[in-house]
Amino acid sequence: MSITGNRGMGKTSLLMKMEEIARKNKCLVFRMSNYESLVNNISELTNYLILGLKNEFYADASVQKKVMRLGEWATTLRPVVSYKGASLSFEEKRLAAQTILRNNFLTFWKKVEGEYPAVVLLIDEAESLERIEGALSFLREVFQRLSHEAKYMVVLCGKLNFPERMSESFSPLNRFFPASPLTAFTEEETFSYISKTLKSVNVVTDDEVKKKIFEKSEGHPYVLVKVCNIIFNELEDTENKITAKHLEKARVRIIIDLGKDFFNPMLHPVSPKAKNIAFQLLKIGKRKFIFAEAVKSTNMKRQDVAPYIQELVRKGCLNKPERATYEFFHQLFIDFLKKRASEV
Numbered sequence: 330m331s332i333t334g335n336r337g338m339g340k341t342s343l344l345m346k347m348e349e350i351a352r353k354n355k356c357l358v359f360r361m362s363n364y365e366s367l368v369n370n371i372s373e374l375t376n377y378l379i380l381g382l383k384n385e386f387y388a389d390a391s392v393q394k395k396v397m398r399l400g401e402w403a404t405t406l407r408p409v410v411s412y413k414g415a416s417l418s419f420e421e422k423r424l425a426a427q428t429i430l431r432n433n434f435l436t437f438w439k440k441v442e443g444e445y446p447a448v449v450l451l452i453d454e455a456e457s458l459e460r461i462e463g464a465l466s467f468l469r470e471v472f473q474r475l476s477h478e479a480k481y482m483v484v485l486c487g488k489l490n491f492p493e494r495m496s497e498s499f500s501p502l503n504r505f506f507p508a509s510p511l512t513a514f515t516e517e518e519t520f521s522y523i524s525k526t527l528k529s530v531n532v533v534t535d536d537e538v539k540k541k542i543f544e545k546s547e548g549h550p551y552v553l554v555k556v557c558n559i560i561f562n563e564l565e566d567t568e569n570k571i572t573a574k575h576l577e578k579a580r581v582r583i584i585i586d587l588g589k590d591f592f593n594p595m596l597h598p599v600s601p602k603a604k605n606i607a608f609q610l611l612k613i614g615k616r617k618f619i620f621a622e623a624v625k626s627t628n629m630k631r632q633d634v635a636p637y638i639q640e641l642v643r644k645g646c647l648n649k650p651e652r653a654t655y656e657f658f659h660q661l662f663i664d665f666l667k668k669r670a671s672e673v
């Protein structure tokens with residue numbers, strides 16, 4: 330499967346929960362994250378997966394106790410050292426890597442199938458694989474063939490584009506990695522999060538405060554947790570009830586801290602031109618707008634605006650809820666942009 334969602338939506342948290350569940354069920358788990366600089370092409374991806382699985386296997390104490398025939402195991406998973414003949418075409422290299430990965434994983438499974446109910450690969454930040462030509466379809470082909478003979482479970486997780494592209498709705502990639510988009514918490518979920526968390530420290534609050542927090546955070550998990558954290562810190566040692574007073578005291582801090590920890594790091598990788606377009610879009614005066622309004626606000630040609638809008642979508646600043654319609658991802662982000670625009 331694949332899990333998609335904007336920054337701070339809880340993708341990594343969910344993947345960690347999956348890891349916990351899979352381990353509880355005695356699966357062998359390899360969770361991939363922070364590999365972006367190490368994996369730049371398909372053969373590096375192949376090596377990374379093979380070595381990663383090998384490490385996980387050796388790190389698993391329960392197996393180590395049982396299997397001391399290390400020599401035999403050491404040769405089970407073999408990375409691609411190099412292809413004979415460096416002059417292979419892209420397609421040939423890809424096929425070679427496919428065969429190597431599939432054979433390795435198949436042999437590995439045959440050896441461990443008595444030990445584990447399944448091998449689980451959790452791939453975080455998979456948008457960095459999406460940027461490598463053919464990497465996702467490479468994984469699909471490898472695991473599709475393996476699925477008949479071995480039990481591998483693969484979860485791709487990230488700000489993925491493939492499930493959103495209209496033309497790809499019916500593509501094999503979408504069918505093999507059916508996408509589950511993570512959306513914001515509902516009001517009930519937000520209320521329940523606040524109540525549960527406060528209960529653990531014997532603090533109370535009322536529904537009015539909870540409602541304000543929900544409205545402010547829009548149920549965005551990262552924003553919600555941050556907002557709650559700041560409000561909680563406004564409590565004096567002697568107090569055990571959060572009221573509107575604490576909300577008010579926290580107001581400025583919320584803007585400053587979210588800007589520093591969340592919105593600024595998000596805007597930072599955006600190109601100067603796209604950033605400028607983002608500032609222009611504020612002139613529309615609406616959170617949600619259509620492409621024609623975006624064009625008008627920038628005074629540019631349609632075809633010149635489009636790539637920057639796309640960049641803003643790709644980097645999570647804008648959402649695209651439906652065709653030709655865009656939306657700033659959070660109201661507090663609009664406030665942050667306004668402040669930034671006034672400083673320029």
Ligand SMILES: Nc1ncnc2c1ncn2[C@@H]1O[C@H](COP(=O)(O)OP(=O)(O)O)[C@@H](O)[C@H]1O
Binds near residue numbers: 551
């Ligand atoms: N189910 C959840 N319940 C409560 N808080 C959550 C939940 N999921 C995410 N969060 C909060 O949101 C923050 C960001 O989540 P994270 O998993 O890092 O998002 P992503 O990987 O999508 O950017 C977490 O550090 C946590 O504080």
Ligand SMILES: [Mg+2]
Binds near residue numbers: 342453
């Ligand atoms: Mg993450």
